[in-house]
Amino acid sequence: MYATERHAHITRHLTDRGRVSVVGLADDLGVTTETIRRDLDLLEQQGALRRVHGGAVPLRTGGVAEPSIAERMSVNAEAKRAIALRALEVITDGYRGAIVFDAGSSVGAVAAGLGERVAATGARLDVVTHAVPVAHTLSLLSDVGLTVLGGQVRGLTAAAVGPATLAALESLRPDLAFIGVNGISADFGLSTPDPAEAAVKAAIVRSARRTVVVADAAKFGVESFVRFAHLSNVDILVTDAAPDADLAVALAAADVEVWIA
Numbered sequence: 001m002y003a004t005e006r007h008a009h010i011t012r013h014l015t016d017r018g019r020v021s022v023v024g025l026a027d028d029l030g031v032t033t034e035t036i037r038r039d040l041d042l043l044e045q046q047g048a049l050r051r052v053h054g055g056a057v058p059l060r061t062g063g064v065a066e067p068s069i070a071e072r073m074s075v076n077a078e079a080k081r082a083i084a085l086r087a088l089e090v091i092t093d094g095y096r097g098a099i100v101f102d103a104g105s106s107v108g109a110v111a112a113g114l115g116e117r118v119a120a121t122g123a124r125l126d127v128v129t130h131a132v133p134v135a136h137t138l139s140l141l142s143d144v145g146l147t148v149l150g151g152q153v154r155g156l157t158a159a160a161v162g163p164a165t166l167a168a169l170e171s172l173r174p175d176l177a178f179i180g181v182n183g184i185s186a187d188f189g190l191s192t193p194d195p196a197e198a199a200v201k202a203a204i205v206r207s208a209r210r211t212v213v214v215a216d217a218a219k220f221g222v223e224s225f226v227r228f229a230h231l232s233n234v235d236i237l238v239t240d241a242a243p244d245a246d247l248a249v250a251l252a253a254a255d256v257e258v259w260i261a
Contacts, residue, residue, distance in 0.1 A: 001029060006039050011048055014058060017079075018218030021055035052221035054244045079216045079240040082261035084109035087178065087214050087238040088117040089259075095123040097175035100204050101138070103131035103159035103197070104180030106214040111137040118143055128174065130160040130200060154197065161196040169203040177208035179229075181215050183222030186250035189231050191224035198226035210235045217241035231256055 006029055013028075014020050025036045040056050043049050049056040087110050101107050111134045118125065118141065129135050130149040138146050149168045151160030179201060183191040190213065192198050205211050205228070213234050220243055231254035237243075238259045243251060251258055 001031070003039065006031070006035075007043060007048075010036075010039060010043060010056075014049055014056065018216060019052075019055060019057050019220070024055075053246060054221070057218055057222055079261070080106050080109040080214075081113075083214050083216060083238050083240055084113045086259050086261040087212055087236075088113050090176065090210075090212055090236065091117050091121055091123050091125075093121045093123075095121055095125070098126040098128065098172075100169075100172070100174045100177040100208060101127060101129040101131065101134045102177065102179045102201060102204055103129075103134065103157050106216065107131070107178050107180045108134050108137065110178050110214060114138065114144065115141045128172065130165050130169075132158040132160075154194070157194075157197060159197065159200070161194075161200050165200055166203050169200070169207050172207050174208050176210050176212065177204050179204060179211055179213045179234075181213060181219055182224040184213070184215055184219050184231075184237070184247070185221055185223050186231075186246045188223040189227050190229040190234070191222075191227045193225045195226050198228040202228040205229045205233050212236045212238060214238050217243075220244060220247055230254070 009029060010020060010025060022033050022036045022040070026033045040049065040051055044051050047059060050059045083106060101111055117123065126145040126147070127138050128147045128149065129138060130151060132153060135146065135148045138144060149160055149165050151165030152162045153160050181190045182193055192201060211234050213236070215237065217240055231250055234254065234256045236257045236259060237251060238261065240261045242248065242260060243258065
């Protein structure tokens with residue numbers, strides 16, 4: 001296979017999956033891992049991707065770059081649905097409690113599956129969110145009490161941020177929070193590009209008795225602009241693939257349960 005064909009395969013799969021691994025690409029293409037590493041290095045130099053430990057992610061996933069909520073909904077959609085169903089297993093038969101839903105496409109997938117989980121478990125829930133799309137999804141559930149937090153809505157994520165949102169969260173003590181991330185790494189923890197969004201995420205984590213992070217493997221090794229929590233602040237990470245060795249060790253040291261969808 002020519003280098004140009006390998007590069008096309010790599011960029012196509014990166015677009016579809018949100019992350020590629022050196023080992024996986026080597027198996028797919030029948031070449032050595034050294035060849036794949038050279039390909040990824042060259043594509044990074046060309047601005048086509050960003051290298052991370054064990055593979056690569058789209059260039060936009062780090063730093064302050066941030067795709068819109070509409071863009072994110074179409075990336076790794078099947079993985080996010082599987083993650084959501086696994087995450088909802090935290091709601092057991094007869095569960096009673098209050099839950100905060102963060103913003104983001106992965107959390108949105110959890111909200112979309114909540115109705116079936118409530119019907120299956122007989123759970124009685126009060127739910128809270130600051131995210132407009134999530135609020136719309138939850139508003140369709142007749143058996144769930146919904147509170148929507150106010151604030152200035154960011155167009156990019158359709159989530160309320162700012163002093164009013166933070167003040168409302170300070171008065172809450174929910175039993176559970178579902179949190180989304182733009183990046184999760186062994187050294188930096190949980191991160192997101194926007195400081196205002198990070199402040200809300202941090203407030204949710206502080207308020208909740210248990211924090212469940214939902215993140216597909218494309219987020220592994222990514223360090224966005226602002227850290228909003230350490231790994232030690234997380235109770236459960238629900239994802240679609242096993243973390244690499246460095247992140248797995250850090251999660252274990254932080255006593256984080258890892259659930260694979």
